Amino acid sequence: MLNNLVSGLSMINQExxxxxxxxxxxLETVITFVIVPTALFLVISLIAYAATADRKKSEKSVITHIE
Structure with missing residues (x-):
């Protein structure tokens, strides 16, 4: 009886x-649903951080500044 119930469950979602x-x-499942989304998140985060990070202030040079 349990086998009939379990085999019937696999057919519920099929059209x-x-x-x-x-x-x-x-391995394909882990790569598809864990590694690829994590890698995309990291790449997008790094691009967003690089685009909005504070720029390093250039120090005054002897050539461009006279004291």
Whole structure:
């Protein structure tokens, strides 16, 4: 009886006429749903930080400033 319930659960989300694609391996799943989003977040964060970070003030040079 339990096997009938479990096998019925896998069919709940499938629509008529759909053919499921190949399954992802555990490594592909981790790369797709953990590593890629984390890397994108870090890249976007670094770009935003670099674009809005305070600029280093240039020190007065002997060539451009006379005391």
């Amino acid at each position: 008529d006429g759909t053919i499921p694609g190949p399954a992802l391996s555990a």
